Amino acid sequence: MARTLAAATRRVLGSRRRGDRSAAVPATDDTDAALVADLVEAIGADRVRADAAARYLASRDASIYKEGNAGPVCYPGSTADVVACVEVAARHGRAVSPRGAGTGLAGGAAPLGQPVVLSMTRMDRLLEIDLDNGVAWVQPGMVNLDLSRALAPHGVHYAPDPSSQAACTIGGNVANNSGGPHCLAYGVTSAHVLAVEVVMSDASVVTLGDLTAEPPGYDLRGAFVGSEGMCGIATAVAVRLTRNPPAVRTMLLSFDDVSDAAATVSAIIAAGIVPAAIEMMDQRCVTAVEDFAQAGYPRDAAAVLLVEVDGPAGGVAIAGERVADIARRNQAISARTAADDDERARLWKGRKSAFGAVANVMPDYYLHDTVVPRTRLVEVLERIYEIVDRHDLIVLNVFHAGDGNLHPILAYDSRVPGTGERVQAAGREIIEMSLDMGGALTGEHGIGVEKREYMDRMFSAVDLDQQSRLRASFDPHCRMNPGKVLPSAHSCSDIGALRASDAAGVWG
Amino acid sequence: MADFDEALTAFAAEVGTDGPVCVRGGRTRWSLGGEASPGTREVQAPEGIVAFEPAEMTVRVRAGTPVAALHEELAADGQRTALPERAGGTVGGALMAGESSIARLGLGPVRDALLQARYVCADGRIASAGAGTVKNVSGFDLCRLLVGSLGTLGLVGEVLLRTFPVGEAERWVRLAGTDPGAVRSCYTAASVLWDGTDVLILLSGYAVDVDDDLSRLAALGNCEDVDGPPELPPHRWVCTPAEAAAFDARNGAAGPFVAEIGVGVVHASQPQPPRPVEPGVVELNRRFKERFDPPGRLNPGRDPLRKP
Numbered sequence: 001m002a003r004t005l006a007a008a009t010r011r012v013l014g015s016r017r018r019g020d021r022s023a024a025v026p027a028t029d030d031t032d033a034a035l036v037a038d039l040v041e042a043i044g045a046d047r048v049r050a051d052a053a054a055r056y057l058a059s060r061d062a063s064i065y066k067e068g069n070a071g072p073v074c075y076p077g078s079t080a081d082v083v084a085c086v087e088v089a090a091r092h093g094r095a096v097s098p099r100g101a102g103t104g105l106a107g108g109a110a111p112l113g114q115p116v117v118l119s120m121t122r123m124d125r126l127l128e129i130d131l132d133n134g135v136a137w138v139q140p141g142m143v144n145l146d147l148s149r150a151l152a153p154h155g156v157h158y159a160p161d162p163s164s165q166a167a168c169t170i171g172g173n174v175a176n177n178s179g180g181p182h183c184l185a186y187g188v189t190s191a192h193v194l195a196v197e198v199v200m201s202d203a204s205v206v207t208l209g210d211l212t213a214e215p216p217g218y219d220l221r222g223a224f225v226g227s228e229g230m231c232g233i234a235t236a237v238a239v240r241l242t243r244n245p246p247a248v249r250t251m252l253l254s255f256d257d258v259s260d261a262a263a264t265v266s267a268i269i270a271a272g273i274v275p276a277a278i279e280m281m282d283q284r285c286v287t288a289v290e291d292f293a294q295a296g297y298p299r300d301a302a303a304v305l306l307v308e309v310d311g312p313a314g315g316v317a318i319a320g321e322r323v324a325d326i327a328r329r330n331q332a333i334s335a336r337t338a339a340d341d342d343e344r345a346r347l348w349k350g351r352k353s354a355f356g357a358v359a360n361v362m363p364d365y366y367l368h369d370t371v372v373p374r375t376r377l378v379e380v381l382e383r384i385y386e387i388v389d390r391h392d393l394i395v396l397n398v399f400h401a402g403d404g405n406l407h408p409i410l411a412y413d414s415r416v417p418g419t420g421e422r423v424q425a426a427g428r429e430i431i432e433m434s435l436d437m438g439g440a441l442t443g444e445h446g447i448g449v450e451k452r453e454y455m456d457r458m459f460s461a462v463d464l465d466q467q468s469r470l471r472a473s474f475d476p477h478c479r480m481n482p483g484k485v486l487p488s489a490h491s492c493s494d495i496g497a498l499r500a501s502d503a504a505g506v507w508g
Numbered sequence: 509m510a511d512f513d514e515a516l517t518a519f520a521a522e523v524g525t526d527g528p529v530c531v532r533g534g535r536t537r538w539s540l541g542g543e544a545s546p547g548t549r550e551v552q553a554p555e556g557i558v559a560f561e562p563a564e565m566t567v568r569v570r571a572g573t574p575v576a577a578l579h580e581e582l583a584a585d586g587q588r589t590a591l592p593e594r595a596g597g598t599v600g601g602a603l604m605a606g607e608s609s610i611a612r613l614g615l616g617p618v619r620d621a622l623l624q625a626r627y628v629c630a631d632g633r634i635a636s637a638g639a640g641t642v643k644n645v646s647g648f649d650l651c652r653l654l655v656g657s658l659g660t661l662g663l664v665g666e667v668l669l670r671t672f673p674v675g676e677a678e679r680w681v682r683l684a685g686t687d688p689g690a691v692r693s694c695y696t697a698a699s700v701l702w703d704g705t706d707v708l709i710l711l712s713g714y715a716v717d718v719d720d721d722l723s724r725l726a727a728l729g730n731c732e733d734v735d736g737p738p739e740l741p742p743h744r745w746v747c748t749p750a751e752a753a754a755f756d757a758r759n760g761a762a763g764p765f766v767a768e769i770g771v772g773v774v775h776a777s778q779p780q781p782p783r784p785v786e787p788g789v790v791e792l793n794r795r796f797k798e799r800f801d802p803p804g805r806l807n808p809g810r811d812p813l814r815k816p
């Protein structure tokens with residue numbers, strides 16, 4: 001089964017480039033005419049599209065996986081619309097796949113088996129700010145950054161800040177349990193979601209969790225967050241508001257040697273300092289970022305760390321000094337503190353534009369996402385360079401070093417014959433090395449389709465059986481976003497939810 | 509996938525594959541969510557710290573270990589976990605109860621503390637949930653499902669917990685006759701307790717920040733040092749932060765109380781009336797129990813929906 005995915009990915013890597021629109025979406029089946037008519041009747045003609053262009057767009061996310069195949073695409077405007085779509089889909093024996101902005105990197109939003117796709121982007125309103133309870137109710141299609149901007153006048157923000165925050169939606173963040181640089185101190189999405197209104201696979205509406213300290217019963221919103229659209233469709237989310245810290249210090253530490261930078265990260269944590277963020281970039285990444293965004297990073301450094309400490313002013317000054325001290329003891333060649341908000345914003349702009357900057361290096365890239373124990377960063381980075389060298393590839397490292405969340409970017413040109421195979425092989429070795437170091441398959445991008453067949457490398461059959469029970473408790477008929485996360489051996493009923501033709505395409 | 513430690517496999521063997529079974533921790537929250545059904549066999553989870561890695565800020569510990577003993581060990585390196593310390597209370601018990609410590613403002617809820625769990629399933633096999641790292645989104649989040657589940661879905665034997673550095677300075681102070689809302693300006697407050705009259709505050713952080721907050725508090729009224737938290741009334745209510753802050757006005761009948769401000773927990777003299785739960789949630793709880801424990805052998809008689 002792992003071979004099958006690899007083969008599918010290889011085809012993609014070998015033959016298609018980002019932005020290539022030549023791949024044809026199969027024409028809508030005749031049988032879909034009745035389905036589309038029912039959807040139109042349920043939510044209105046302006047909220048349903050079944051043309052090839054709409055289906056093409058809804059068939060992909062930002063991953064390299066290009067085998068998604070959307071059925072009719074619906075744009076619900078309310079919870080009632082979502083309920084109606086789920087009902088119609090069930091009546092026609094079709095699965096439902098929700099999607100946000102499609103910025104996911106693991107294929108989680110790539111629909112399998114021509115399901116009814118629910119694009120949640122029209123449900124993008126901020127419903128309520130409740131400062132007494134420290135929460136805001138938002139619709140799932142709201143863009144992450146729009147939320148933080150709307151909250152700014154109240155002196156609070158929404159803490160998870162994925163690199164794609166200018167485009168990604170809160171619903172997508174909930175599905176992927178998304179992270180971001182500042183999750184080091186503040187925690188990933190699950191720590192910031194108090195309640196979720198969910199349309200279940202039987203079209204019932206349930207609110208999981210509530211605004212109390214400990215909702216009664218099992219922690220169902222905890223089980224729901226990160227379930228990649230497979231447990232139901234979030235239609236409203238209560239997110240925790242985080243008080244803006246009174247003081248922030250952002251530092252750029254530069255090193256002659258990548259190992260010194262990695263050792264500095266481990267030493268900061270070992271000293272009992274929990275910065276808001278510790279980001280690391282190696283020289284190739286710094287150069288690309290400078291060419292692209294002119295963030296003011298030193299091009300001659302082998303690696304830089306972007307460290308941010310926040311909190312009350314006194315402690316921020318002390319923690320900042322301690323961090324700089326640790327860096328100097330680990331041979332830092334410079335330690336610069338952002339003098340004002342402008343400089344701070346510029347330093348962060350560099351970090352957040354790293355993925356875009358890769359386009360100047362090579363036409364294609366494959367972004368990985370694994371986690372390793374943060375005490376082992378030095379050896380892990382050495383291993384990554386060794387693996388990539390051996391496969392004659394280029395790697396740019398930019399990652400959340402503070403929590404050991406790696407993002408090696410393999411940059412390549414898919415027009416060069418054989419490159420796809422080498423990217424695939426190196427990626428596999430990086431994933432396996434991360435697991436061998438005691439790590440995890442993914443820290444924030446999710447499993448989706450991309451890492452589905454690696455799950456049994458990290459989990460035993462018993463573990464996966466338990467995970468599939470969680471999913472089946474929410475969705476006994478496996479109708480919500482089928483075919484993701486669990487390897488095929490543990491999601492048999494998912495195959496039933498897929499149409500035979502597509503099942504062959506995915507698993508054949 | 510790791511080889512399981514001997515204590516864990518021995519625990520699984522003791523749990524076995526059939527017959528009703530419940531786990532005894534420190535018996536500090538023994539009746540939470542109902543009493544164990546009569547005739548239920550009692551087992552105990554293994555004890556001991558497996559590996560404490562201060563530089564990783566994690567500790568691997570067996571579920572039967574008393575929280576106080578764990579924290580004593582972690583304190584040597586200036587760290588602790590978010591789990592509450594109750595006399596005799598165990599790590600497994602604290603996780604299965606899912607009730608936060610009174611320093612939740614500083615330490616966070618128990619649900620965020622569990623990184624990895626190795627537990628015995630209803631069929632006697634050992635499952636592992638989560639990962640050995642501080643960050644992980646690989647697959648469905650069984651760890652959060654287990655926290656607060658009262659051992660009704662699986663019996664936890666060994667866990668990996670997140671640890672935190674203990675504040676460089678920690679001080680409990682009392683502010684007499686103040687509106688607890690006025691304390692919001694204190695960034696280092698790890699606990700704000702209010703009995704309707706006085707506010708007790710635990711300040712925790714860098715000494716300089718704690719001192720700053722102390723002068724801020726002194727400006728609000730008479731602020732004096734106290735030894736620690738007050739004696740808490742026996743019943744723990746769970747509500748929203750807004751309800752906790754308005755507890756006095758709303759619930760004179762509950763008698764003396766201590767409200768955790770900013771959290772939504774109130775310690776009261778009377779038990780909390782049952783909280784309303786929507787039918788869809790009840791149904792989901794039923795389905796989870798049925799799928800994870802088809803024979804109904806894990807902690808029969810207990811139900812997380814009946815927790816206050």
